[in-house]
Amino acid sequence: STNLQSVEVCKNESVQIGVLPINDPSISYFWIPSSGLNNVTIPNPISTVSVSTQYQLIVSDGNCADTLFQIVNVDNLSINASEDTSFCKDPILLSANTIGTVNSIIWSTNPNFSDTISSTNLYLSNNIGTYYILVKNDNCSDIDSVKVNNDNIAINLSGITEICKGDSIFIKVDDLSSLDPIIFYNWESEYELFFGSDSSSFISYPDSSSWYKVTATNTLGCYISDSITVDVYEYPISDSAWATNSSVFFGESTILNITTSDNVEWSTNDTSKIVEINPENSSWYSVIVYNEFCQISDSVFIEVKDVFCDKNRIIIPNAFSPNEDNKNDYYRIIDENGIITSFKLEIFNRLGEKVYSSENVNDKWDGYFKGVLLTTQIFSYYLEIECIGEKNLFEKGNISLIR
Numbered sequence: 001s002t003n004l005q006s007v008e009v010c011k012n013e014s015v016q017i018g019v020l021p022i023n024d025p026s027i028s029y030f031w032i033p034s035s036g037l038n039n040v041t042i043p044n045p046i047s048t049v050s051v052s053t054q055y056q057l058i059v060s061d062g063n064c065a066d067t068l069f070q071i072v073n074v075d076n077l078s079i080n081a082s083e084d085t086s087f088c089k090d091p092i093l094l095s096a097n098t099i100g101t102v103n104s105i106i107w108s109t110n111p112n113f114s115d116t117i118s119s120t121n122l123y124l125s126n127n128i129g130t131y132y133i134l135v136k137n138d139n140c141s142d143i144d145s146v147k148v149n150n151d152n153i154a155i156n157l158s159g160i161t162e163i164c165k166g167d168s169i170f171i172k173v174d175d176l177s178s179l180d181p182i183i184f185y186n187w188e189s190e191y192e193l194f195f196g197s198d199s200s201s202f203i204s205y206p207d208s209s210s211w212y213k214v215t216a217t218n219t220l221g222c223y224i225s226d227s228i229t230v231d232v233y234e235y236p237i238s239d240s241a242w243a244t245n246s247s248v249f250f251g252e253s254t255i256l257n258i259t260t261s262d263n264v265e266w267s268t269n270d271t272s273k274i275v276e277i278n279p280e281n282s283s284w285y286s287v288i289v290y291n292e293f294c295q296i297s298d299s300v301f302i303e304v305k306d307v308f309c310d311k312n313r314i315i316i317p318n319a320f321s322p323n324e325d326n327k328n329d330y331y332r333i334i335d336e337n338g339i340i341t342s343f344k345l346e347i348f349n350r351l352g353e354k355v356y357s358s359e360n361v362n363d364k365w366d367g368y369f370k371g372v373l374l375t376t377q378i379f380s381y382y383l384e385i386e387c388i389g390e391k392n393l394f395e396k397g398n399i400s401l402i403r
Contacts, residue, residue, distance in 0.1 A: 001066065004057075004070035010075050017044065024061070029041055036072075052072060053071070076099055079099075081095075081096045082095050083146070085146070093124050094148070102136070113134055125148050152177060152178050153177045153216070155214070159230075163232055164293065170202075171201065173226070180218040185199040189211075191205065211227055236290060237260060238298070246301065252278070256275040257274055260273065284299045285300055307389045309389075311395070320365075321402045331347075332363065333345060339387045344357075348380050350380075377400075380398055383395040
């Protein structure tokens with residue numbers, strides 16, 4: 001066996017090893033190991049390895065064999081710069097770790113190393129860009145790079161900024177950062193906050209105008225703050241809505257009322273605080289009371305009753321006794337439901353002489369005619385009535401005066 005001269009190379013550098021070829025076809029060559037060699041059956045292959053390697057070359061003529069040894073020594077000089085990173089408002093310290101014997105270190109802003117910004121394994125950067133680092137010794141060199149980005153932490157704070165007193169607000173913050181995500185939110189407020197699944201949004205119930213501030217921090221420790229102001233306004237002041245008459249007959253009108261110093265609008269589109277209506281059906285009438293910022297509502301139900309202009313609704317007595325005992329002393333038509341709008345009553349004796357007439361449903365006959373109280377007898381009457389909704393009743397019959 002024979003030891004060939006060792007070969008010194010840089011990592012991953014190619015070098016030719018072995019011996020000169022012999023012009024004898026009977027001789028064969030075989031290299032062990034085969035790693036890093038371009039051909040294991042020639043006397044002088046090319047070796048490209050990243051670690052020092054000892055090779056054996058077996059030479060044979062078919063009868064005899066010999067083994068030659070050769071070592072490829074790899075200079076392990078290398079440089080490992082920081083991982084690509086981001087910085088906030090403060091400069092960031094870049095570093096590089098070296099392996100092997102180092103004679104010089106150069107930081108540069110370009111791969112040609114036309115400028116030198118540092119000659120140590122540390123560099124304090126406050127600008128974005130790619131930084132290159134070169135290490136050298138007597139035989140080898142190595143290059144690495146690191147990319148520095150501006151973190152650009154950004155948020156958007158949004159939510160309802162105007163509410164009426166007693167209402168709730170929903171505030172949320174969105175992470176607009178392009179690189180490192182936000183992992184923590186710190187809120188400042190004078191009111192209690194009710195958070196959802198995380199601290200990026202909340203519900204609150206302020207009873208006066210207030211502000212909410214958030215400070216967001218990302219995985220690098222970078223932070224940003226923002227705030228939002230919420231204005232709280234008072235509701236209008238108003239009594240309950242009411243109607244002059246909440247139960248009317250069809251064809252009757254009623255008055256809707258609301259007492260307030262603020263603006264109003266009824267479901268009838270009227271904007272007066274007192275509104276006359278002629279409802280056709282039973283229904284609710286709503287009103288909105290509002291100021292510049294807030295509004296409240298109320299409603300009143302109006303019942304509309306059908307009008308039946310008949311003797312079931314209008315009482316027509318058939319007798320009276322004007323004897324001053326305060327019992328049935330007068331004759332009158334009784335409109336208990338107040339549905340009569342027009343009225344005419346005429347009463348005649350048996351001779352056909354008109355003894356009483358009236359066009360006022362509230363009038364009553366005391367049994368006198370020409371100043372004399374009439375005796376017991378039977379009279380005939382004729383009655384014309386018009387009710388609400390222009391419904392009519394015509395009736396005639398007999399009346400007994402009893403003494």
